[in-house]
Amino acid sequence: MSFTSISFLFGFLPIALLVYNVIREELREIALVVLSLIFYAIAAREFLILFVISIIVNVLCGRFIYFIKKQIGLKKFLLFAGIIYNIGLLTYFKYFDCRISSFIGISFFTFKAISYLCDVYGEKVALNNSPIHDIFFLCFFAQIQSGPLSRYENMKPIESVVREKKQMFNSFAEGTYRFIRGFCKKVLIADVLANIVNEVFSTANADISFRLVWLGSICFSLQLFFDFAGYSDMAIGLTRMFGYECPENFEYPFMTQSVSEFWRKWHITLGAWFRDYIYIPMGGSRVNKRRVLLNLFVVWLLTGIWHGATANFIAWGIGYFVVIAFEKISGYPLKFKNMIMKFIYRVGTILFINFQFVIFRSQSITQAIGYIKSMLMYSSNSLADARCSFLLRDYGIFILAAIIFCFPIVPFIEKRIVKKRVIYEVWQTVHMICLGAGFLWAISFVVAGANNPFMYANF
Amino acid sequence: MRNVSWAERVAAVLFILMISFFFIKSWRYDYNFDLWQKQNFIDINGSMAKILKMNGYYSDLGMYITDDNYIVSAYPKTSTDYEYQQVMALKNSLDKAGINLVYVNKPVKYTDDEWFTEQFGTETYGNANATLLMERLSNEGVFVIDLRDNILEDHMNVREMFYRTDHHWTTRSGLWAAKQIAEGLNENCGYSIDTSIYDESNFEMITRESCWLGEQGRKVSQAYVGLDDYTEIKPKNETHYLFATADGNEAGAFEDFIDETIYDLNANVYDSPSWHYSYMQRECHNEDIAYGKVLLVGDSYDQTTEPFLSLGISEMDYVVLRDVDEQFNLEKYILDNDFDTVILCYAQFMIGAHDDEDSANYNMFTFVK
Numbered sequence A: 001m002s003f004t005s006i007s008f009l010f011g012f013l014p015i016a017l018l019v020y021n022v023i024r025e026e027l028r029e030i031a032l033v034v035l036s037l038i039f040y041a042i043a044a045r046e047f048l049i050l051f052v053i054s055i056i057v058n059v060l061c062g063r064f065i066y067f068i069k070k071q072i073g074l075k076k077f078l079l080f081a082g083i084i085y086n087i088g089l090l091t092y093f094k095y096f097d098c099r100i101s102s103f104i105g106i107s108f109f110t111f112k113a114i115s116y117l118c119d120v121y122g123e124k125v126a127l128n129n130s131p132i133h134d135i136f137f138l139c140f141f142a143q144i145q146s147g148p149l150s151r152y153e154n155m156k157p158i159e160s161v162v163r164e165k166k167q168m169f170n171s172f173a174e175g176t177y178r179f180i181r182g183f184c185k186k187v188l189i190a191d192v193l194a195n196i197v198n199e200v201f202s203t204a205n206a207d208i209s210f211r212l213v214w215l216g217s218i219c220f221s222l223q224l225f226f227d228f229a230g231y232s233d234m235a236i237g238l239t240r241m242f243g244y245e246c247p248e249n250f251e252y253p254f255m256t257q258s259v260s261e262f263w264r265k266w267h268i269t270l271g272a273w274f275r276d277y278i279y280i281p282m283g284g285s286r287v288n289k290r291r292v293l294l295n296l297f298v299v300w301l302l303t304g305i306w307h308g309a310t311a312n313f314i315a316w317g318i319g320y321f322v323v324i325a326f327e328k329i330s331g332y333p334l335k336f337k338n339m340i341m342k343f344i345y346r347v348g349t350i351l352f353i354n355f356q357f358v359i360f361r362s363q364s365i366t367q368a369i370g371y372i373k374s375m376l377m378y379s380s381n382s383l384a385d386a387r388c389s390f391l392l393r394d395y396g397i398f399i400l401a402a403i404i405f406c407f408p409i410v411p412f413i414e415k416r417i418v419k420k421r422v423i424y425e426v427w428q429t430v431h432m433i434c435l436g437a438g439f440l441w442a443i444s445f446v447v448a449g450a451n452n453p454f455m456y457a458n459f
Numbered sequence B: 001m002r003n004v005s006w007a008e009r010v011a012a013v014l015f016i017l018m019i020s021f022f023f024i025k026s027w028r029y030d031y032n033f034d035l036w037q038k039q040n041f042i043d044i045n046g047s048m049a050k051i052l053k054m055n056g057y058y059s060d061l062g063m064y065i066t067d068d069n070y071i072v073s074a075y076p077k078t079s080t081d082y083e084y085q086q087v088m089a090l091k092n093s094l095d096k097a098g099i100n101l102v103y104v105n106k107p108v109k110y111t112d113d114e115w116f117t118e119q120f121g122t123e124t125y126g127n128a129n130a131t132l133l134m135e136r137l138s139n140e141g142v143f144v145i146d147l148r149d150n151i152l153e154d155h156m157n158v159r160e161m162f163y164r165t166d167h168h169w170t171t172r173s174g175l176w177a178a179k180q181i182a183e184g185l186n187e188n189c190g191y192s193i194d195t196s197i198y199d200e201s202n203f204e205m206i207t208r209e210s211c212w213l214g215e216q217g218r219k220v221s222q223a224y225v226g227l228d229d230y231t232e233i234k235p236k237n238e239t240h241y242l243f244a245t246a247d248g249n250e251a252g253a254f255e256d257f258i259d260e261t262i263y264d265l266n267a268n269v270y271d272s273p274s275w276h277y278s279y280m281q282r283e284c285h286n287e288d289i290a291y292g293k294v295l296l297v298g299d300s301y302d303q304t305t306e307p308f309l310s311l312g313i314s315e316m317d318y319v320v321l322r323d324v325d326e327q328f329n330l331e332k333y334i335l336d337n338d339f340d341t342v343i344l345c346y347a348q349f350m351i352g353a354h355d356d357e358d359s360a361n362y363n364m365f366t367f368v369k
Helices: A006-021 A026-045 A045-067 A072-096 A099-100 A105-122 A133-141 A165-201 A209-241 A259-267 A268-278 A289-307 A311-329 A338-360 A365-376 A383-404 A409-417 A421-447 B008-028 B037-052 B057-061 B081-096 B115-118 B126-139 B146-151 B171-188 B213-222 B302-313 B330-336
Strands: B100-106 B142-144 B203-212 B226-235 B241-245 B246-253 B282-288 B293-297 B315-319 B341-347
Touching: A006 A026, A006 B008, A026 A045, A026 A133, A026 B293, A045 A072, A045 A105, A045 A133, A072 A105, A072 A365, A105 A133, A105 A268, A133 A259, A165 A383, A165 A421, A165 B008, A165 B057, A165 B302, A209 A365, A209 A383, A209 B037, A259 A268, A259 A311, A268 A289, A289 A311, A289 A409, A311 A338, A338 A365, A383 A409, A383 B115, A409 A421, A421 B008, A421 B037, B037 B293, B057 B213, B057 B341, B081 B100, B081 B126, B081 B341, B100 B126, B100 B171, B126 B142, B142 B146, B142 B171, B142 B341, B146 B171, B171 B226, B171 B341, B282 B302, B293 B302, B293 B330, B302 B315
Parallel strands: B100 B142, B100 B341, B293 B315, B293 B341
Antiparallel strands: B203 B226, B241 B246, B241 B282, B282 B315
8 A cells, every 4th residue: 555545545544543643642552553554464465474473573582682681692692683584584585586566665674673673782772661662663654665764762752752732733734744745746746757767768779869868867867756755755744643753864865066975865764774784883984994995885785785686786886886985085076176176076976876877777787788878879869859859848847847846945945035924924825735736636646547656665 | 843834734734634524425335435526636637737738648548649639549560460360261261161251441540650650759550550461461362441541532531530539430430431341342242232321311410519528538537638529320211120139039220229328418427338339239130121141340449330331231240359258269150150241340459459468359350269
């Protein structure tokens, strides 16, 4: 069950909100666990039992690790047993069982479970008396499909911080706003651009042209961003609607000066996970340069493999390793004093990211090489060029909107007018009306059948 | 937590009211979920696509829309080998039994593939496929009526022959096609049908304007393409038919080909049955005509063709191969029923359907097993 499906929006969500709000406060987490399991049963019934077993295994491991603080050997054993169980399950279903796409959220669940075990082992978190909270952390329906990869310590109910009803409603209102914004990003931009991307990437190399491949690659970069950022907005929104905090996952990643900075703004929680549970335990940057390079290589190789075991994902990961290692060792682009050089590097960064996304989207490394070759060598094909013009005419407004909203236009305007009270109020009203209209339009796309699964649901 | 504006709070209240209201209104008493106002949402989608002039937005549903709201589709290239081999196998079998075979090629909504490419920047092969197959069949002595040639001869505009919102041709086109086929039967199959019976002056025409939405239109919305007109056509003269039923024969008239209950102007245009199917193909005996026993192997275009064609033929039967079960043997059926003529009457997008195992029309050219 996707967040953008009609059954979720007008079926599951109102029931979940109703149950959550009428039930006694101390029973709310139990209710959310039950709702999450129902959500999972609807989305991936054949894996429900395995999912429940995995939750129990992890919570038992976590609780034992927590309560046997002094038996270091046993603690270590339980930690490794838990990690091996999670990675074994992920590896089996990701690389040896073709049903991975049906095992909703297995990748994200694995990462959350490992962070839970490691944090408990490292005594970074204090478990409360109720294992229900641990179960809830691992299975909450708002985050189970594709993250964000929140940490146990951050999964706190907002009411434990501020108990006022007004604050709770504000949290709900903010969550609603984020959910609607994400819904619009996903349906109105990502899914519409998917029409272009799917067509271009399924066209044989012989039938494409320079213009068409560039259109396809740019649209894919935009599609992936709006798809995943839209999903993340919805997940964050839902988490807040149910009274919990959730970490941000995107921060206008195309507003970047370097590839390293891009990854601090793109899929933030995944980057943080690799940093905290792979890179830093290996020594991070506080070792000699060779070791730093090795650490970076391992992180990016694993990032590539996590996305898929095929050569194109490994090449994609290594591509990032090469450039990020260069930036780390050389100190560029921070070393540039010249604005022109900084600008050139910034453009080069965006182009590099675009090429990387082509590798990411391709079915094989051969297709990726062929596609990139077509992007680098000018070729004309009258039919492909005509098709390109047609697609630009048909989808131009969506592409333009996608490019505009890639950049922090709305925060920029709000920052400028926030102190001019009347203008700000008018802006807020217009903003909400536009968002509401966009939401209705987005629902119309879903009802009309133009709805695609979330791209990161496959990972 | 950042400051939440009053507009956000109002939006949150409206959101929760909206999803709750839709939840309550969408659950039916039989516990099925049927989204309330679903058609209005489809109309919103279509309206926006129209405002933004998105002619290719519904291409993933196989449809492109011209600036004047005429829905067309693209068709993939095919070798025509399977179709050719099957038609020839059937011809050889029928030749041995002395039965005439006629192949009728019915056009799609455009007769020039290049026009489509110029409009939408993508290739289509519907006409090229048909031209190739007709040439191959003609060269092997199959009698072919390619209605695209007749359209050119009669200086007709193909776009006026089809509904804008449906892939079928109109009732008038069905009547016109019946006349072309009858002329073909006279020329090549020893028939002597008085083809003037198909002149429009012999028919009563009742036109209802902007009254129905075709199958294609339902997917892109009424708001985008509007409604189509519909013309009900009935002969002015009295007719006498015997229709085959499960219990034997039933006497009737031409009007019994038509289910007029479908012409409900108050019905929801999205839910009502397709008006094209108000005309039915029926196994019939025209008691006013003495000669001819024809089997029409066709498709849904013939909902309108077969009733009109039957006005000049004594006995008519029909087969739609996608609707028969696996045990059905066309050759045996033809021989057992003593047909003198078999008409293979296909819309040209059927050519190549056998390339796709998932196609509903996969078996349409499987004549000989």
